[in-house]
Amino acid sequence: MTASTTVLPTATQATTQVLAQAAESSTASTFQFLYFGLHGRGELIRTLLTYGGAKYDELALDWPGMKKDTPFGVLPVLYETTSDGTVLELAESQAIEHYLARKFNLMGANSWENHLVDRYYTSMETLSNNFIKVMFAPLEKRQTEAEIFYRDHLPRWIAAHEHHLTKNGTNGHYVGDQFSLADLKTAMMIERIQFLVPKGMEEQVAALFSAEATPGLWKVKETVNAHPHIAEWKKSERHTQIDAGTKGFFKF
Structure with a gap:
């Protein structure tokens, strides 16, 4: 990944069929990300x-x-x-995520597996929306919002997902033994919770996820982070810059 110019690319104007054919037949696409x-x-x-x-x-x-x-006046694009x-x-972030997941074969091997991936992904999106209330809370109310999240939302989510992951063999994946969008979303969600910690709540948050307390979720996180491409990305200077930008923006 490298820096690029400030000129936005011009989208090709063509029929849906032509654009779909170009997308599906492409063997060496390149991408430019705006966020x-x-x-x-x-x-x-x-x-x-x-x-x-x-x-x-x-x-x-x-x-x-x-x-x-931009299409809707919001990012990402x-x-x-x-x-x-x-x-x-x-x-639109979720539409982009699903598009890339299909392109990289992360939506399961059939319609049933596609549904499973989608339902776990959607459950995590619900949790993410609840955590956003903590992220955007005024500093004087952040600890209160965090207590609500840790008490009312997170335990139910952990219990449900541990149940499903145990049924799948606690093998680091939600569906079968292959990577999916759900795996990547969960690993990201756990890290977001562990990374953005309100002051004074470090010990409480540290105890939320572990190999002992949440073996299924922990295995997913470990499996995703062990992927060579992702492991390299996590160690990159750009990832470190984005970490700093995130903490600075949300004042954590």
Whole structure:
């Protein structure tokens, strides 16, 4: 991943059929990612691109000047240039995540496995939305919001997901023995909770996840982080910069 220019790519204007054919037949797509210098809604997209071994640049962000030229006036936006030169403009974080997951074979091998991946992913999205209340809480109310999250939301989520992961053999995956979007989303969610810790709650958060307390979830996190592409990304200077940007933005 390298830095790029501030000029937004121009999406190819063509019929849905033409664009779909370009996307599905592309063997060497490159990507340009437009997002802030923090994790947030860009975290899983960066992880998916990394997992898939995709070549991608991060576009230098001039948000006031670029906002009007994005599909919905919000970030993230991802641009894919296919092997035949077609430029596809992808918008909305969950839609981008599912698009990349299908491209990198992370949605299961059949319709039932696709459903399983989707339902675990959706459950994690619900938890993420609850944690966002902690992230955006005013500093004087953050600990109160965190207590609600740790007490009312997280235990139910942990119990349900440990149950499903145990049924699948506690093998580091949600569905069968293959990587899926659900695996990557869970690993990201655990790390987000462990990374953004309100002051004075470090010991409480440290006890939430472990090989002993949450063996299924811990195994998923370990398995995802052991993937060579992801392990390299986590050690990169850019990842360290994004860590710092995230803590600075949310004042953790």
